[in-house]
């Protein structure tokens with residue numbers, strides 16, 4: 001039987017899990033869009049961006065977290081804060097992922113849209129801002145949904161650094177109770193309850209707008 | 217007064233020479249129609265005249281100024297050259313009204329109020345004011361094209377370039393677009409139009425220009441071009457276009 005007190009205890013880990021996920025998503029969003037646009041506009045900058053993307057795609061985010069915490073932490077004091085360190089590592093990786101999501105979405109926007117914008121006298125930056133990105137954002141919605149769920153799941157790595165998020169709460173509960181399985185099972189259910197609706201909602205929202213605007 | 221002109225225009229893509237030396241000019245108030253077989257370089261020529269692509273060689277003049285020679289702001293000049301595409305290319309996330317307003321606000325820096333007023337007036341001219349709040353996906357091809365014309369027209373450009381604006385429309389939709397274009401020509405809007413709607417050329421064009429494999433083969437007033445073309449190539453092409461043999 002599930003003890004309501006155990007559940008309440010676990011739920012106390014949810015805010016930290018969501019905070020890590022959404023803050024790192026915000027960082028990733030703020031990095032991803034400019035990088036995707038820069039890669040379109042300036043091929044010379046492209047190599048640097050590509051190296052960044054490759055690094056964060058090819059190396060486990062947990063390794064980055066440990067590297068930041070134990071390695072860089074000595075030089076950059078705020079990385080000594082476990083919560084901040086987790087957010088920064090996940091945020092940087094999300095930037096790499098989101099720049100790829102947006103690059104694909106930008107490429108899917110009809111090339112003539114840019115021409116039409118330029119023909120009105122807009123600069124390339126204005127064309128991106130008012131014509132290309134709003135359409136690319138709609139195309140990107142399902143991808144952004146998967147990215148948020150990935151961040152919610154991977155925020156559990158912060159447990160290693162001792163952040164009191166959901167997985168850490170499950171672990172504490174396991175040590176305090178006789179049950180080895182229930183705390184983790186309950187955590188699993190809570191993760192599903194967070195990831196699934198968000199991904200599903202963004203997916204639906206994206207398809208609805210795509211149909212409305214006749215986007216591919 | 218000369219609005220748009222070019223001299224010795226060449227365009228090469230890879231090893232394909234698409235334009236092989238074109239001299240052309242159009243004056244204020246004139247309507248010129250470009251015809252020619254598929255692949256002859258009409259769209260490429262129009263994109264270069266619209267400053268949407270640079271030429272490989274040669275000069276483009278806007279109101280007498282060498283566009284690429286002097287250090288001019290291309291965006292500012294593009295704002296004065298309207299462009300209507302074959303595929304209307306309306307901004308798909310914006311309503312008809314917002315499509316017309318966007319350039320007015322972003323480029324001409326009009327207030328929202330001014331832009332709305334100007335955009336509604338222009339939509340009325342192309343008989344699309346009742347559809348102002350519809351998205352492109354909800355409009356027919358002909359309606360989209362008329363909004364495309366309004367979007368270019370609202371900027372008060374010095375010339376509007378049209379690249380086969382009716383090529384992908386069926387016959388009735390073609391008429392509604394052509395009617396709007398005839399209207400504009402009669403209002404004295406300077407127009408350079410790639411089209412094979414010969415009725416349009418006959419009624420409003422000052423000159424018909426025949427392009428073939430990257431060159432202007434022949435040009436002249438419609439009566440002369442349609443009745444007694446000078447070159448063999450023009451006789452052959454026009455003969456087929458007008459339904460002869």
Ligand SMILES: Nc1ncnc2c1ncn2[C@@H]1O[C@H](COP(=O)(O)OP(=O)(O)OP(=O)(O)O)[C@@H](O)[C@H]1O
Nearest residue numbers: 229232234252253254255256257258259260261380
């Ligand atoms: N961006 C480009 N890159 C490479 N080749 C191109 C490009 N644009 C056009 N071409 C080629 O240039 C030639 C002329 O094309 P263009 O579209 O200007 O002809 P057109 O007269 O407009 O033909 P249509 O009547 O079919 O529209 C074609 O062979 C085309 O494949």
Ligand SMILES: [Mg+2]
Nearest residue numbers: 258259260380
């Ligand atoms: Mg063409």
